[in-house]
Amino acid sequence: MLVKGIFANMIFSKSFGYALRGVLYIIMAGEKKPMVQLDEIASELAIPRHFLGKVMKKLVKGGVLSSLKGPYGGFCTNEITMETTLLKLVDLTGEPEEFTSCVLRLRKCNAENPCPMHHQIESLRDQWQTLLMSTTVGDLLRKDMADFIKSISVI
Amino acid sequence: MLVKGIFANMIFSKSFGYALRGVLYIIMAGEKKPMVQLDEIASELAIPRHFLGKVMKKLVKGGVLSSLKGPYGGFCTNEITMETTLLKLVDLTGEPEEFTSCVLRLRKCNAENPCPMHHQIESLRDQWQTLLMSTTVGDLLRKDMADFIKSISVI
DNA sequence: TCTAAAAAAGACATCTTTGTCTTTTATGGG
DNA sequence: CCCATAAAAGACAAAGATGTCTTTTTTAGA
Numbered sequence: 001m002l003v004k005g006i007f008a009n010m011i012f013s014k015s016f017g018y019a020l021r022g023v024l025y026i027i028m029a030g031e032k033k034p035m036v037q038l039d040e041i042a043s044e045l046a047i048p049r050h051f052l053g054k055v056m057k058k059l060v061k062g063g064v065l066s067s068l069k070g071p072y073g074g075f076c077t078n079e080i081t082m083e084t085t086l087l088k089l090v091d092l093t094g095e096p097e098e099f100t101s102c103v104l105r106l107r108k109c110n111a112e113n114p115c116p117m118h119h120q121i122e123s124l125r126d127q128w129q130t131l132l133m134s135t136t137v138g139d140l141l142r143k144d145m146a147d148f149i150k151s152i153s154v155i
Numbered sequence: 156m157l158v159k160g161i162f163a164n165m166i167f168s169k170s171f172g173y174a175l176r177g178v179l180y181i182i183m184a185g186e187k188k189p190m191v192q193l194d195e196i197a198s199e200l201a202i203p204r205h206f207l208g209k210v211m212k213k214l215v216k217g218g219v220l221s222s223l224k225g226p227y228g229g230f231c232t233n234e235i236t237m238e239t240t241l242l243k244l245v246d247l248t249g250e251p252e253e254f255t256s257c258v259l260r261l262r263k264c265n266a267e268n269p270c271p272m273h274h275q276i277e278s279l280r281d282q283w284q285t286l287l288m289s290t291t292v293g294d295l296l297r298k299d300m301a302d303f304i305k306s307i308s309v310i
Numbered sequence: 311t312c313t314a315a316a317a318a319a320g321a322c323a324t325c326t327t328t329g330t331c332t333t334t335t336a337t338g339g340g
Numbered sequence: 341c342c343c344a345t346a347a348a349a350g351a352c353a354a355a356g357a358t359g360t361c362t363t364t365t366t367t368a369g370a
Contacts, residue, residue: 011166014328017260037346048329057348070337071345105172116295120286128279131272140271169358192316203359212318225367226315 011128015093018047018055023084023137026065026075035074055093062092082138090132166283170248173202173210178239178292181220181230190229210248217247237293245287 022041029036029044038056042049056075059065066078102109102118103125109115177196184191184199193211197204211230214220221233257264257273264270 012260014260020259021261035346039346050331051329053347054349060347067347068337069335069345069347071343072338073336073346075347103166104175105167105169106176117286117290124279124282124286127282131275131279135272190316194316205361206359208317209319209358215317222317223367224315224317224365226313227368228316228366230317 012090013094015055016089018045018052019059019089019093020086020137021045021047022052022056023059023065023081023089024140027077027081027137027141030077035068035072035076037074041075058092059089062088064088064092082136082141084137085133086135086137087129087132089137167245168249170210171244173200173207174214174244174248175241175292176200176202177207177211178214178220178236178244179295182232182236182292182296185231190223190227190231192229196230213247214244217243219243219247237291237296239292240288241290241292242284242287244292 022045025041025045026036029040038049038053041047041056042052045052056065056067060067060075063078063080064084065075065081067073067075102115103121104115104117106115109118111118177200180196180200181191184195193204193208196202196211197207200207211220211222215222215230218233218235219239220230220236222228222230257270259270259272259276261270264273266273
């Protein structure tokens, strides 16, 4: 049987991927100049220009990045950027949504009245959330810089 | 920070939830009569009638359920039903999609050139897939039947 | 053979996410 | 004050998942 992208295509939205790669690009390009422009980010990362603009705007509003309009404007990092967790990026890029307790989409499943898989899945969810909460943007850059830079680039 | 439905609203599609609950309902209602009709399933589980029909059709085509047209027709289980894994239901209800290796949506990330979180996420993915592959419809019914029946019912 | 019942199939509507295009707002420099 | 530049904002389009409605096909029994 073909095993499709159970995790790969579902856990994170495209918007999240754009946000993460955008932030990482701004950090790296920002080492050589004060401001990084949307046009550059979008073309370097092959992300739709205006859509990326909306994603970046959310990050700025969320305090994860800073921006400046006008000539010599663009995006830059701030004191929050490197400490931003992946969970924060998920929150900022996703639409606000209700929390549905049962992953299997069964009704009335909760800790008191658990579905048969409740505890196993709860464990996985906890591991997942722990990973997202404990990993910051800065962590990603510290671990394996050389290969990583290639990873966010075009194709 | 609000922690939204990272797992809950993303791992499984609505179609998957309909498929699982539909199969479970057919198994349980099928103990008292040979065939179970779509109208009954849809109204008992509060699932849109025609949409559920399309989902059930996929399960029949996939061999997970059997069906018969006409009077005295409906859906029933077969020798495959109870042995069906959750992974099979994911495959049957999801649209065929390409496998994207990097969960973080980074480019060029794979085992040889891993992104910083590659191995940790790979471990979670493996646990997840193992769970889906090793859990059958029959397993769900054996574990905690009483509470479980309530879980798939309306509201 | 005819009719009723039920799944199967197809056409179309709705909603969300993603993507495109245009207009507005803010800012630095001449 | 004017202009060029760049983010911000808004309107709209495309695609996929979900939902609704209608028609077709199959089947059992009279």
